[in-house]
Amino acid sequence: MIRTAELTDIDYLLSGTFSLHQHEQVKTVTLHPDFEANMKRWIEHCISSQNQLCLIYEHEEVSQGFLIGEVTIAGEGLVANPLVGKILVLWVEKPFRKSGVASKLLSEFQLSCETLGVSSLECQHTADNQEATKFWQRMGFEVIAYQCQKPLSVHNSDATTNSSDPVSNTATNQSKLIDKSSSTEKPILPNKSVLPDKKSA
Numbered sequence: 001m002i003r004t005a006e007l008t009d010i011d012y013l014l015s016g017t018f019s020l021h022q023h024e025q026v027k028t029v030t031l032h033p034d035f036e037a038n039m040k041r042w043i044e045h046c047i048s049s050q051n052q053l054c055l056i057y058e059h060e061e062v063s064q065g066f067l068i069g070e071v072t073i074a075g076e077g078l079v080a081n082p083l084v085g086k087i088l089v090l091w092v093e094k095p096f097r098k099s100g101v102a103s104k105l106l107s108e109f110q111l112s113c114e115t116l117g118v119s120s121l122e123c124q125h126t127a128d129n130q131e132a133t134k135f136w137q138r139m140g141f142e143v144i145a146y147q148c149q150k151p152l153s154v155h156n157s158d159a160t161t162n163s164s165d166p167v168s169n170t171a172t173n174q175s176k177l178i179d180k181s182s183s184t185e186k187p188i189l190p191n192k193s194v195l196p197d198k199k200s201a
Contacts, residue, residue: 001057001058001059002055002056002057002058002104002105002108003055003056003058004053004054004055004056005047005054005055005056005066006047007044007047007048009047009054009056009063009066010040010043010044010047012056012063012066013043013047013054013056013066013068013089014036014039014040014043016065016066016089016091016093017039017043017068017089017091018036018039019091020089020091023129043068046068046070046088049070051070051071051072052068052069052070052071052088053067053068053069053070053071053109053112054066054067054068055067055068055069055105055108055109057092057101057104057105063093064092064093064096064099064101065090065091065092065093065096065101065102065105066089066090066091066105067087067089067090067091067105067106067108067109068087068088068089068090069085069086069087069088069109069113070085070086070088071083071084071085071086071113071116071118072084072086079119080119081117081118081119082119083116083117083118083119084118084119084120084121084122085109085110085113085118085120085121085122086121086122086123087106087109087121087122087123090102090105090106090123102135103139106139109121121141123136123141124147
């Protein structure tokens with residue numbers, strides 16, 4: 001059965017999310033010293049957020065996988081229906097893969113999104129994860145864009161810069177790029193009662 005996650009499920013969700021991060025990590029990435037604590041706070045937010053949904057698949061009281069998704073606004077004022085459902089994390093424990101767990105979780109999330117009038121679903125995974133590519137294709141997802149990445153060298157913002165050079169004036173440019181003001185989440189889902197019940201067969 002599928003149920004919505006509760007705060008008592010944080011350790012399980014954290015473990016699976018970290019395992020997915022390791023599974024999809026193509027190149028060595030230096031993690032933040034507080035990676036685990038920050039990830040835990042993010043999952044707590046997902047569980048309690050008005051716009052996010054955490055689903056856990058269980059069989060005989062054994063958690064076999066989970067999905068973390070959200071409904072967000074993309075292209076408001078530009079497209080007829082700006083509501084988009086995003087699958088942020090989809091994880092199935094290794095012994096239970098290829099048994100329909102992932103597709104059942106996705107179907108439950110899709111049903112919730114359809115009930116809310118969401119226009120489409122989106123997901124993202126690393127380019128070399130062929131297992132994920134085949135799964136999403138089977139589920140009816142199509143590639144509509146490519147995300148490219150270029151590693152950059154880290155510059156010391158405290159270094160002396162030439163104020164007449166907009167490229168080298170690191171401190172000034174950083175202040176323009178980074179908005180340090182706090183933002184308030186705009187609720188999209190009016191009530192989580194429209195989402196799946198705590199437990200569904």
